[in-house]
Amino acid sequence: METKKKYFIETFGCQMNVHDSEKIAGMLIDLGYEESSSKENSDIIVFNTCCIRETAELKIMAKIGDTKALKKKNPNLLIVVCGCMTQQKGMSDILKKRFPFINLVIGTHNLNELEDYIKEYNYKSKFNSIVWDKEQEIKEDTKIYRTSKYNAWVNIMYGCNNFCTYCIVPYVRGRERSRKVEDIVKEIEELVKENKYKTITLLGQNVNSYGHDFNDGRTNFVYLLNEICKINGDFKINFMSSHPKDFSFELIDFIATHNKMSRALHLPVQSGSNSVLKAMNRRYTAEHYKALVDEIYKKIPGVSLTTDIIVGFPGETEQDFEETCDLLKHCRFSSIFGFVYSRRNGTPAATFENQVPDKVKQNRITRLFELQHQISREELQKMIDNKFEGVIEKDEKGNLILKTFNGKSIKLNEDNLEIGQVRKVLVTDIVNNELQGKVV
Numbered sequence: 019m020e021t022k023k024k025y026f027i028e029t030f031g032c033q034m035n036v037h038d039s040e041k042i043a044g045m046l047i048d049l050g051y052e053e054s055s056s057k058e059n060s061d062i063i064v065f066n067t068c069c070i071r072e073t074a075e076l077k078i079m080a081k082i083g084d085t086k087a088l089k090k091k092n093p094n095l096l097i098v099v100c101g102c103m104t105q106q107k108g109m110s111d112i113l114k115k116r117f118p119f120i121n122l123v124i125g126t127h128n129l130n131e132l133e134d135y136i137k138e139y140n141y142k143s144k145f146n147s148i149v150w151d152k153e154q155e156i157k158e159d160t161k162i163y164r165t166s167k168y169n170a171w172v173n174i175m176y177g178c179n180n181f182c183t184y185c186i187v188p189y190v191r192g193r194e195r196s197r198k199v200e201d202i203v204k205e206i207e208e209l210v211k212e213n214k215y216k217t218i219t220l221l222g223q224n225v226n227s228y229g230h231d232f233n234d235g236r237t238n239f240v241y242l243l244n245e246i247c248k249i250n251g252d253f254k255i256n257f258m259s260s261h262p263k264d265f266s267f268e269l270i271d272f273i274a275t276h277n278k279m280s281r282a283l284h285l286p287v288q289s290g291s292n293s294v295l296k297a298m299n300r301r302y303t304a305e306h307y308k309a310l311v312d313e314i315y316k317k318i319p320g321v322s323l324t325t326d327i328i329v330g331f332p333g334e335t336e337q338d339f340e341e342t343c344d345l346l347k348h349c350r351f352s353s354i355f356g357f358v359y360s361r362r363n364g365t366p367a368a369t370f371e372n373q374v375p376d377k378v379k380q381n382r383i384t385r386l387f388e389l390q391h392q393i394s395r396e397e398l399q400k401m402i403d404n405k406f407e408g409v410i411e412k413d414e415k416g417n418l419i420l421k422t423f424n425g426k427s428i429k430l431n432e433d434n435l436e437i438g439q440v441r442k443v444l445v446t447d448i449v450n451n452e453l454q455g456k457v458v
């Protein structure tokens with residue numbers, strides 16, 4: 019029997035990249051490859067890269083370097099590098115100089131062409147780079163190999179128009195382009211047919227500005243959600259990422275009145291100081307953000323709110339940092355993703371002169387996490403003796419959990435539960451900061 023060629027994809031960065039890797043896998047399976055559990059046994063290795071932080075780039079470079087030995091052992095091994103890192107100006111030359119054994123470098127704008135490139139590729143060719151400058155046309159016939167049994171990711175738009183001063187994304191992912199409502203609805207109809215997927219997560223760099231590029235006076239994010247909610251089936255809708263400047267009160271009302279909308283919201287604030295928000299070019303104030311949060315808590319009972327915070331942004335004073343802590347106390351997030359600001363070449367903030375010393379940044383992030391841990395603990399305590407609905411899943415250690423529709427994980431000490439079922443669970447205890455519960 020003929021053995022199939024094998025692929026291995028190493029993914030770095032955000033959910034957007036994780037979903038892109040599902041598309042890459044779909045293309046490779048279409049070409050007759052099958053998934054391999056290790057690089058050593060593979061015929062093609064794809065590095066789907068991220069450049070959001072320079073430390074991530076260093077890590078990726080080291081991983082690419084490690085494949086030199088594999089390539090020596092197997093000269094027919096095909097090494098492909100794609101993703102945000104390769105879309106940066108000059109990156110192809112750097113990769114060529116450092117890793118001439120790479121076979122193919124492609125950018126974010128022509129990722130969908132990968133299948134054709136591999137079909138046409140001459141394995142004996144040396145280093146090859148095809149990085150388009152112009153933004154990718156939206157392709158609707160991409161094959162996707164979905165890696166989760168419970169949650170399906172669905173792109174609703176690509177690119178970003180916001181140019182936050184610390185962020186490289188608009189430079190490597192291009193301007194905002196929305197998929198058509200009917201194409202998104204068609205994809206989701208297939209996904210929820212026969213109860214296949216219980217949660218659908220809509221993806222975009224700023225989903226709240228979905229449809230603005232159509233300029234038709236009708237299509238926006240709430241319009242899209244309304245069309246998705248009309249689809250028959252028992253499923254919940256999540257979305258990420260949101261931008262507070264575009265997160266509307268209309269959207270809050272919509273979530274509050276539609277059962278299919280998940281009660282887990284992620285709304286990145288980044289800072290509680292208006293002067294830092296201005297320097298970041300975020301285009302909202304801390305007051306506006308708090309007003310949104312107050313409205314969310316008022317209208318959507320049981321909602322669980324999370325956020326992103328950057329500490330030590332250039333020019334951040336102790337007073338600015340205290341204002342971020344005050345915002346945390348006001349908003350009482352379930353959890354936060356906290357980051358120390360690090361310079362990202364190619365962004366405006368990397369050139370700001372008033373950089374904050376590392377020691378100060380470290381001190382602030384420690385204090386930020388201490389404060390948030392206390393708030394998170396208090397919020398978890400409030401869940402004891404309450405019931406929550408969600409989907410039975412397995413965590414990364416193989417334990418059965420209930421993933422609630424407001425974004426929490428509750429550990430279950432039962433083994434006769436079917437994965438993928440929707441169940442109700444009573445929270446009984448907290449052990450090592452983990453919720454414990456039993457099915458009711």
Ligand code: SF4
Pocket residue numbers: 178179180181182185186187188223224261
């Ligand atoms: S909204 Fe800001 S942080 Fe988010 S991708 Fe766009 S530029 Fe980057």
